[in-house]
């Protein structure tokens with residue numbers, strides 16, 4: 362498995378690959394967390410109904426369930442499958458390692474998901490005709506299975522950030538129960554409950570058959586269900602505390618974007634938590650559909666920010682210490698600097714005819730292999746904008762010393778010749794793609810690039826090195 366494997370990857374034009382997968386992931390996570398929390402909330406409402414604590418619980422539950430099925434089964438499943446489709450087009454190497462290491466965990470996760478689907482469908486189809494105990498049993502099965510699927514997937518996702526001992530031992534359980542496993546599981550479980558509770562507040566407002574007093578009571582029940590949100594700041598701190606140190610630094614100042622997103626998440630969560638605890642629960646405030654929608658939008662923002670931070674903080678890795686975001690293994694960098702990252706790549710550049718010279722075609726291949734996961738040439742996070750205005754030598758040096766230019770980039774993993782091709786490509790792009798372009802082959806420049814590459818070394822910035 363140590364041979365570098367090249368996969369055909371797709372190009373998403375001006376939309377950066379990382380953004381495509383991140384954007385989709387955020388929707389999927391939000392929907393999936395709604396599905397899981399929704400199951401728990403309904404089991405809670407069924408229990409309230411059976412205890413005689415809430416006369417309308419059963420009515421609301423059946424209405425809620427229709428939404429849950431529609432949203433979680435249909436859109437949740439579609440975005441879930443879409444995640445697989447985009448990730449295999451964007452980062453097949455990462456998925457490859459995940460599947461080869463964790464296939465039994467994935468299989469188990471799918472088994473749980475199946476149980477969730479079957480229990481959910483059975484409830485949807487026959488729920489109204491069943492007696493209370495069977496209804497509760499089905500809903501509990503649904504929630505346990507849903508939460509179980511989170512449990513399994515959480516091990517794999519958190520392993521990407523903190524694989525810990527697994528890196529040395531490849532012990533599956535050491536990788537699975539890694540440093541961020543528990544904080545992330547608890548954090549997500551609370552988030553599931555909050556999303557579900559807010560959806561409940563929205564749905565009771567759509568039900569014309571309910572009196573205002575009913576709605577107030579029902580909202581109060583969901584507020585009680587959401588109370589674990591009080592623990593969110595502590596759990597968040599615990600989660601952040603378990604981050605690797607350099608990742609924590611990115612999100613607490615070193616990267617402005619990530620720091621902003623983290624603060625956005627903290628701010629939005631605090632607003633929701635404050636409203637739920639003080640407003641809905643303590644003061645028994647009524648909440649109308651518009652407010653509930655607003656809170657849900659905030660919850661979506663908090664989820665989006667949180668996922669962005671979690672994914673972003675892992676840079677330059679998709680699997681820490683094992684695989685860089687651009688699918689290059691740290692162990693291969695030194696060799697690729699000699700052999701080149703393009704020489705063994707069997708897949709041609711798309712529309713090669715658009716480039717006037719062979720060198721630019723090569724540059725496009727270097728770009729695809731090393732930069733395209735996080736940059737575009739002229740769209741999102743475009744190299745044209747980031748380095749187009751630099752002088753030629755600045756461009757060469759900062760790419761040669763990539764991991765020191767910004768610590769969340771992997772070291773450059775190609776020959777001086779490839780680096781020059783990439784720089785020429787960016788210059789050609791910045792010059793608005795003229796029809797002719799001179800090929801550069803200045804031995805002195807290549808020798809200088811080689812010296813810069815040597816100075817930069819082949820380790821990631823996170824490994825220290827004191828610059």
Ligand code: HEC
Nearest residue numbers: 676677686687731732734735747748760766767769770771
């Ligand atoms: C793991 C993701 C990732 C990879 C891979 C990556 N970059 Fe970056 N790069 C970034 C991020 C994020 C920024 C910060 C953008 C900003 O500050 O707006 C950045 C910034 C830059 C900058 C501007 C640096 C500065 O200080 O202004 C340059 C130049 C650059 N990248 C070149 C490259 C090149 C060339 C490659 C491929 C050889 C590459 N990057 C690969 C994520 C990456």
